[in-house]
Amino acid sequence: MNAVTPIRTAAEQSLISAYAALRAAGAPAPAVEDLRAQGYSRFEASGLPHRRVEEWKYTDLRAMMREAKPLAGAPDASTLLAAKVAVGNIPRIGGSRLVMVDGFYSPELSDTGTMPDGVKVTSLANAIVGRPEIVARLAGSAAAQANAAFALNAAFLTDGLVIEIAPGTDVGHVLDLISITSAGEARLINARVLVLVGEGASAGIVETHVGPAGTDYQKNVALQVVVGNGATLEHGRRQIEGDQALHLATLDADVGAGAHFDTLTLTTGAAVSRSQLFTRFVGENSKATLRGVTMLRGRQHADTSLLMDHAVPHCESKELFKHILDNEAHGVFQGKIIVQPVAQKTDGRMMSQTIMLAEGPAMDNKPELEIFADDVACGHGCTCGELDPDLMFYLKARGIPHGEAEALLVEAFAREAIEDFGEGPLGVVEELREAMLATILDWMRARA
Amino acid sequence: MSLLEIKNLTAKLADEDKQILNGLNLTVEKGQVAAIMGPNGSGKSTLSYVLAGREDYDVTDGEALLDGENILELAPDERAAKGLFLAFQYPIEIPGVGQMTFLKAAINAQRKKNGLGEISTPEFIKLVNGKAKELGISQDMLRRSVNVGFSGGEKKRNEILQMSLLAPKLAILDETDSGLDIDALKIVADGVNAMRSPDRAFVVITHYQRLLDYIRPDVVHVMAGGQIVKSGGPELALELEANGYADIVGKAA
Numbered sequence: 001m002n003a004v005t006p007i008r009t010a011a012e013q014s015l016i017s018a019y020a021a022l023r024a025a026g027a028p029a030p031a032v033e034d035l036r037a038q039g040y041s042r043f044e045a046s047g048l049p050h051r052r053v054e055e056w057k058y059t060d061l062r063a064m065m066r067e068a069k070p071l072a073g074a075p076d077a078s079t080l081l082a083a084k085v086a087v088g089n090i091p092r093i094g095g096s097r098l099v100m101v102d103g104f105y106s107p108e109l110s111d112t113g114t115m116p117d118g119v120k121v122t123s124l125a126n127a128i129v130g131r132p133e134i135v136a137r138l139a140g141s142a143a144a145q146a147n148a149a150f151a152l153n154a155a156f157l158t159d160g161l162v163i164e165i166a167p168g169t170d171v172g173h174v175l176d177l178i179s180i181t182s183a184g185e186a187r188l189i190n191a192r193v194l195v196l197v198g199e200g201a202s203a204g205i206v207e208t209h210v211g212p213a214g215t216d217y218q219k220n221v222a223l224q225v226v227v228g229n230g231a232t233l234e235h236g237r238r239q240i241e242g243d244q245a246l247h248l249a250t251l252d253a254d255v256g257a258g259a260h261f262d263t264l265t266l267t268t269g270a271a272v273s274r275s276q277l278f279t280r281f282v283g284e285n286s287k288a289t290l291r292g293v294t295m296l297r298g299r300q301h302a303d304t305s306l307l308m309d310h311a312v313p314h315c316e317s318k319e320l321f322k323h324i325l326d327n328e329a330h331g332v333f334q335g336k337i338i339v340q341p342v343a344q345k346t347d348g349r350m351m352s353q354t355i356m357l358a359e360g361p362a363m364d365n366k367p368e369l370e371i372f373a374d375d376v377a378c379g380h381g382c383t384c385g386e387l388d389p390d391l392m393f394y395l396k397a398r399g400i401p402h403g404e405a406e407a408l409l410v411e412a413f414a415r416e417a418i419e420d421f422g423e424g425p426l427g428v429v430e431e432l433r434e435a436m437l438a439t440i441l442d443w444m445r446a447r448a
Numbered sequence: 449m450s451l452l453e454i455k456n457l458t459a460k461l462a463d464e465d466k467q468i469l470n471g472l473n474l475t476v477e478k479g480q481v482a483a484i485m486g487p488n489g490s491g492k493s494t495l496s497y498v499l500a501g502r503e504d505y506d507v508t509d510g511e512a513l514l515d516g517e518n519i520l521e522l523a524p525d526e527r528a529a530k531g532l533f534l535a536f537q538y539p540i541e542i543p544g545v546g547q548m549t550f551l552k553a554a555i556n557a558q559r560k561k562n563g564l565g566e567i568s569t570p571e572f573i574k575l576v577n578g579k580a581k582e583l584g585i586s587q588d589m590l591r592r593s594v595n596v597g598f599s600g601g602e603k604k605r606n607e608i609l610q611m612s613l614l615a616p617k618l619a620i621l622d623e624t625d626s627g628l629d630i631d632a633l634k635i636v637a638d639g640v641n642a643m644r645s646p647d648r649a650f651v652v653i654t655h656y657q658r659l660l661d662y663i664r665p666d667v668v669h670v671m672a673g674g675q676i677v678k679s680g681g682p683e684l685a686l687e688l689e690a691n692g693y694a695d696i697v698g699k700a701a
Contacts, residue, residue, distance in 0.1 A: 389503065398528060398610060408545050411544070412593075
C-alpha cells in the first residue's frame with residue numbers, strides 16, 4: 001500500500017471542489033460529461049503545471065496561480081446591462097458583433113439579426129445538445145489534450161460559441177467577437193469557441209478580450225478552428241485584459257488542403273498571460289502565418305508558446321513574434337516546429353524579435369525545430385536588443401523628442417508583424433491593423 | 449553677438465581615450481557661409497556630431513554657444529529645437545518609419561516648442577510637395593520609409609529637404625557633396641543657396657573645392673589635428689585645391 005497522495009496547492013484544491021460541484025449539478029449531455037471527465041482526469045493526474053514541466057518552464061502556473069477563483073456563473077440581468085454599456089464603448093472592428101459575458105454567449109448583446117448568409121452562430125451550450133458531430137470536434141488535437149490549460153478548459157466546459165461558415169461562403173467582413181469579464185468579485189471564466197470554416201469559404205474573426213482593472217480575475221479560454229479545404233480564415237486577437245488578470249488562451253487549429261490560415265495577436269493586458277497556438281496542417285499545399293506583438297510593462301508576464309505541426313507535405317508556415325518590454329516585464333517565446341517524416345517540401349520560417357526599453361526586463365526564447373523529413377527549408381532566428389542608438393540620434397537630431405522617437409521606432413518594429421496581416425480576401429482587416437497600431441502608439445505615449 | 453561661438457572645444461570618443469578635438473575655437477556670424485576643409489581624420493565629422501549631440505562622444509572641455517547659449521548640455525532634440533541642423537554625411541535608413549510620418553513628426557515637434565498647434569494635413573502635404581519638387585524628390589520617395597531604397601544622391605537631397613522644412617538658424621552640412629554627381633550637386637547647392645539669409649548661417653564641411661564653386665563661402669577654415677589651423681577667404685580653398693594640405697598642416701604641426 002504505497003499509494004502516493006499528491007500535495008495539492010490551494011488553487012488545485014479549489015479546482016477539484018469546483019469540478020465536484022459541477023459534476024454534481026449534472027452535464028447537459030452525456031458526451032459533455034465525458035469531455036469534462038477527460039479534461040479533469042488529465043488535470044487530476046498532473047495538477048497545475050510548474051517550472052519542472054518543460055512546456056511551462058518559464059511560466060510556472062502553479063506558483064503564479066496561488067488560488068483559483070470561483071467558477072463564473074451565467075450573467076444576470078444587471079451584469080448584462082453593465083456589460084452592454086462597456087461593450088458599447090469598444091469601437092467596432094468589421095461587421096457583426098458577437099459578445100460573450102463571463103464566458104457565456106449573450107445573444108442579447110450580439111448582432112444576431114445581421115449575420116451574413118452562410119454564417120451560423122449558436123451558443124456552445126445549445127450546440128452540444130443533440131449534435132454529436134459538434135461534441136466530437138471539441139475533443140481537440142492530441143497536443144491540446146495533453147496541455148494543462150486546455151484540459152482544465154475541458155473540465156469546466158459549459159458555454160461559448162459555435163460559429164459555422166457554410167462551404168463556399170465569402171463572409172465579406174470580419175466577425176467582431178468581444179469576450180468581456182464583468183466587474184465585481186473576481187471569478188474564473190471558462191469559455192470555448194469552435195469555428196468551422198467550410199470548404200472554399202473565406203471568413204475573418206477578431207477576438208477582443210477585455211475586463212475590469214484592479215481585479216485579479218482568471219480566464220481560461222480555448223478557440224478551436226477547422227479551416228476546410230481551399231478555405232481561408234483570418235484570425236485577429238487583442239488581449240487587453242485588466243491589469244491584475246490571469247489570462248490563458250489556447251488556439252487549436254486544423255488547416256485543410258489548399259487552405260490559408262492567418263493569425264495575429266496583440267497582447268498588452270493582464271498581469272500574467274499565456275497564449276498557446278497549436279496549428280496542424282492536415283492537407284497539402286496550405287499556408288499558415290502566425291504572428292504576434294506583445295507589449296509589457298511593470299511586472300507583467302506574457303508567454304507565447306506555439307506548436308506548428310507540418311504533418312503533410314508541401315505546406316508553408318511563417319511565424320513572426322515581436323516583444324516590446326519595459327520596466328521589469330518578462331516575455332516568453334517558445335516556438336516548436338515539427339516536420340513529420342512525410343512532410344517533404346515543407347517551408348517553415350520562425351522569427352522572434354525583442355526590443356528592451358529599459359535595463360530591467362527579461363526575455364526567454366526557446367525555438368525548437370524537430371525535422372524528420374530531408375527535403376525541407378526551415379529556419380528560425382531570434383534577436384534581442386535596445387532601440388538602435390544611431391536611429392534614435394537621427395530622429396532626435398531632427399528635433400523629435402526622445403519619447404516620440406522611441407514611439408516611432410517601436411511602431412515601425414511592431415508594424416512588420418501587423419502590416420501584411422489579412423492579405424487574403426478581407427479588405428476590412430485594415431480596421432484591425434489600424435486599431436492595433438493605434439494601441440501601440442497609445443502604449444508608447446503612456447510611458448512618457 | 450555671433451551666431452555660433454566655439455571656445456576651446458575638447459572632445460574624445462566615449463569608449464576610447466583618443467582625443468579628437470583639441471581645444472578648437474571657431475566663430476560663425478549670422479548670414480555667413482563658413483567652409484571647413486581638412487584632411488581625413490582631422491576631426492571635421494566629429495565636430496559636427498559633437499555639435500549635434502551624438503552620445504558616442506565625451507566633451508571634456510570648452511563650450512559651444514548658439515546665440516549665446518551653451519548647447520553642449522542639451523539633448524539632441526533640444527539643440528534642434530534651438531535651430532541647429534545637421535545634414536548627415538551618411539543619412540540613416542529607418543525601415544518602417546514612413547518618410548511623411550517622419551517629416552510630420554519633426555515639423556510638429558518644432559511647432560510644439562514654438563507654442564503652435566499641429567500642422568494640418570493639407571497644409572503639410574502642400575508644404576512638403578512644394579519643397580520636394582524643387583529638390584527633385586519624387587512622390588514615390590515620399591511614400592517610402594525614411595531613406596530606404598534611396599540612392600546616395602537621393603539621401604543627400606532628402607537631407608536638404610528636411611533642412612528646408614525645418615528652416616534652421618544654423619545648418620551644418622557634413623560632406624553633403626560626397627557621392628553626388630554634378631547634377632545632384634547643383635540641385636543641393638541651389639537648395640542651400642535659396643535658404644541663405646542674413647539670419648541664417650551654414651557650416652559647410654567638405655574635402656573638395658568643387659562644392660564651393662556652387663555654394664560660395666564667405667570664409668574658409670582649415671582643420672587639422674582637432675583644431676582650426678588656418679582661416680581665410682574663398683581663395684584659401686583654391687590654394688588648398690592647388691597645393692594640398694601638406695603646406696598648411698605641416699606648418700601648423
